[in-house]
Amino acid sequence: MSIVESTSQDGISAVLVSWQRPKNIDVIVAELRRVEAVREIIVWNNNPDIALSVPGCKVINSSHNFMPFARYSAAALASCNTLLFQDDDMMFHKVGIERAYAELLRSPDRIYGSEGRNLENGTYVFQPAYGECDIALGQFMLFTKALLCGTLGKLVGLAPFERGDDIAFSMLSGRKPMALNLPYDDLGIQDDVALFRQPGHGSKRQLMVDRVKLLMATPAKTRRQLVVDRFKRLVTSPC
Numbered sequence: 001m002s003i004v005e006s007t008s009q010d011g012i013s014a015v016l017v018s019w020q021r022p023k024n025i026d027v028i029v030a031e032l033r034r035v036e037a038v039r040e041i042i043v044w045n046n047n048p049d050i051a052l053s054v055p056g057c058k059v060i061n062s063s064h065n066f067m068p069f070a071r072y073s074a075a076a077l078a079s080c081n082t083l084l085f086q087d088d089d090m091m092f093h094k095v096g097i098e099r100a101y102a103e104l105l106r107s108p109d110r111i112y113g114s115e116g117r118n119l120e121n122g123t124y125v126f127q128p129a130y131g132e133c134d135i136a137l138g139q140f141m142l143f144t145k146a147l148l149c150g151t152l153g154k155l156v157g158l159a160p161f162e163r164g165d166d167i168a169f170s171m172l173s174g175r176k177p178m179a180l181n182l183p184y185d186d187l188g189i190q191d192d193v194a195l196f197r198q199p200g201h202g203s204k205r206q207l208m209v210d211r212v213k214l215l216m217a218t219p220a221k222t223r224r225q226l227v228v229d230r231f232k233r234l235v236t237s238p239c
Contacts (some may be wrong), residue, residue, distance in 0.1 A: 013078035096182030116179030164208025
């Protein structure tokens with residue numbers, strides 16, 4: 001048993017990031033509460049213009065939109081061994097969450113998603129992929145806290161980023177994710193605030209692929225020195 005496992009409880013901590021769809025949170029939370037394994041729900045509100053209050057949930061109201069990286073900060077506060085990241089434009093059904101959790105308990109050394117993407121010769125392919133794949137989309141990611149802890153240092157080295165946290169986590173996690181094609185209700189996937197509608201969405205996701213590949217090709221000693229150099233720049237720069 002790892003230190004992480006010995007200090008955390010069994011079950012799932014669900015982490016939701018809210019931005020422009022606050023009304024969806026109550027719907028998603030209601031379904032999550034039907035899942036016996038979900039012991040904790042953390043909601044990170046990235047919209048500084050509103051203050052969310054979700055009864056029975058741990059809510060963090062941020063003064064800034066930290067984009068998807070916020071959920072990794074929230075994950076650090078989670079109390080359970082297993083973490084679930086879920087987007088606010090989809091409501092995954094109880095049966096699908098339970099299926100993914102059963103798969104994780106059988107083989108906990110990978111990320112379980114609903115839909116994936118693959119890479120072809122280093123190029124991000126915008127076509128759905130199921131089964132074992134290169135990337136599990138951030139719409140649904142179920143994984144152990146131990147897996148995240150083993151990857152978080154490299155993820156932090158890539159921050160801040162506006163897009164592609166799911167790409168980085170998937171590629172750095174040590175084993176290809178499994179996309180299970182889980183049932184869900186559409187709560188606004190194609191709406192006006194969907195991230196894919198923003199200019200440069202595709203190029204930003206490809207950029208993350210390129211950054212991760214470069215990171216993976218860089219020797220560990222060099223990576224450590226880059227972190228030290230970056231820290232020195234931060235502490236010596238004016239506030």
